[in-house]
Amino acid sequence: MSFISSLIEFKRFILVGAISTFINYFSFYLCLNLQIFEYLASAAFGYIAGTLIGYTLNNKWTFSSNGTGDLYKVYKYFFVYFLTLIASLVLLEYFVTYLNIIAEVANIICIIFTTLTNFFLIKFFVFKKI
Numbered sequence: 001m002s003f004i005s006s007l008i009e010f011k012r013f014i015l016v017g018a019i020s021t022f023i024n025y026f027s028f029y030l031c032l033n034l035q036i037f038e039y040l041a042s043a044a045f046g047y048i049a050g051t052l053i054g055y056t057l058n059n060k061w062t063f064s065s066n067g068t069g070d071l072y073k074v075y076k077y078f079f080v081y082f083l084t085l086i087a088s089l090v091l092l093e094y095f096v097t098y099l100n101i102i103a104e105v106a107n108i109i110c111i112i113f114t115t116l117t118n119f120f121l122i123k124f125f126v127f128k129k130i
Helices: 003-033 038-060 072-095 103-126
Strands: none
Touching: 003 038, 003 103, 038 072, 038 103, 072 103
16 A cells, blocks of 8 residues: 555544544533433443444545455454443543543543544554455
């Protein structure tokens, strides 16, 4: 893969990540402030909503999947996001309970952590070019 095509791919991933993150945080914020769920359930709901949008856009646009092995990619993608969801919820609970950071701010820190972790796992594990 050339440097230029990698750069384009990275820019697309960042844009998709921004869209997914917006959906993640917006869903979290609404659920929390409308008292639909408590903060951990709100964070999980937002994370799942962002993940669904992210998979669709990354699969079709960022990494231009050719359609082969799509079911296997779906499993790997959601496995990665499931692991980082668990890590994010543990961090969120720690930040809120032990560091007394408000949930809205603590979740932003968790989103930054999972965005960085997910980029490398998605690029090199899920959508790796063979």
